Amino acid sequence: xxxxxxxxxxxxxxxxxWMFTRISGLALLFLGFLGLAIALIMNARxxxxxPTLARWTFFPNPNHIVDSKIPDVTQGWANAYWxxxxxxxxxxxxxxxxxxxxxVIEDFIGNTIWQPMIRGVxxxxxxxFIIIALYVIxxx
Amino acid sequence: MALSxxxxxxxxxxxxxxxxxxxxxxxxxxxxxVVFVGFHISASFFTQQLGSNVGVFINSIYExxxxxxxxxxxxxxxxxxxxxxxxMDTFPKLLEYQRExxxxxxxxxxxxxxxxxxxxxxxxFANG
Numbered sequence: 001x002x003x004x005x006x007x008x009x010x011x012x013x014x015x016x017x018w019m020f021t022r023i024s025g026l027a028l029l030f031l032g033f034l035g036l037a038i039a040l041i042m043n044a045r046x047x048x049x050x051p052t053l054a055r056w057t058f059f060p061n062p063n064h065i066v067d068s069k070i071p072d073v074t075q076g077w078a079n080a081y082w083x084x085x086x087x088x089x090x091x092x093x094x095x096x097x098x099x100x101x102x103x104v105i106e107d108f109i110g111n112t113i114w115q116p117m118i119r120g121v122x123x124x125x126x127x128x129f130i131i132i133a134l135y136v137i138x139x140x
Numbered sequence: 141m142a143l144s145x146x147x148x149x150x151x152x153x154x155x156x157x158x159x160x161x162x163x164x165x166x167x168x169x170x171x172x173x174v175v176f177v178g179f180h181i182s183a184s185f186f187t188q189q190l191g192s193n194v195g196v197f198i199n200s201i202y203e204x205x206x207x208x209x210x211x212x213x214x215x216x217x218x219x220x221x222x223x224x225x226x227x228m229d230t231f232p233k234l235l236e237y238q239r240e241x242x243x244x245x246x247x248x249x250x251x252x253x254x255x256x257x258x259x260x261x262x263x264x265f266a267n268g
Contacts, residue, residue, distance in 0.1 A: 003232045022229060025222045032219075050259045051208060058215065063184065090181075097174040104167055129181055136184045 017099050024092040031089050035060040042076050060085055063140050083137055090133040098126045158242050166221050169214035176202070176211060205264045212256045220249050 036057045044053055047069045055064040062078035070077060102122050106115060154160070179198055187195035201207060224245050228234050234241065 003235050006232065022226050025226060029219060029223060093177065097170070097177060100170045101174050104171060129178060132181050132185045136181060136188060139188050
């Protein structure tokens, strides 16, 4: 048995979101490993415990490392670099997650009148969470 | 296809095997993470901007070890399974070995998740 040949897909909304899911998934994995690696370089092995390091890996926010032995988080752990990383993670994470929610819902409701309404609601949720996340990142 | 009354029962009877279970866990974990991250961002916003106690209450649930054990499962599984899907989509010849890749995925997943659960439970006992 050999792998089936797949025809070249046309550029459509579904195709773009399918591709976006893969790219954002890889980006989130990469940014998670990046945060983990830099934390370990900054002596996380002695300063953080496991749940705190896991929290930092998921999202490198200074609020995630309040339960740690770090003397001063502004020395490397809370600066503009991590804020930019947080914004990228928040954008990719929220878009990836809400697009996944859309895919799962549309698997159940199909091509009915509900589809554009659900898409509208999910777009508003996306906008709401992007703005809220920006507030949290810039204020912490 | 509308959601019929018996969809859940039909789904349970459908014998998709291990690869179907990963598909199901990927979806359940993904939806759980959307709910978790949505509430968590909102809780941080309420705490930071409005000084509300609702956010503190929501985050106190998330800090419980039992919740963390479930969340680690969803996050780590979703990450590893998603990586397998990306690899298989990039190299379609590997679709032939989907079952073997699924076993490989569990072999990678179990030590990472097991270690996280072990440390979480040991800390739970140590802190009483």
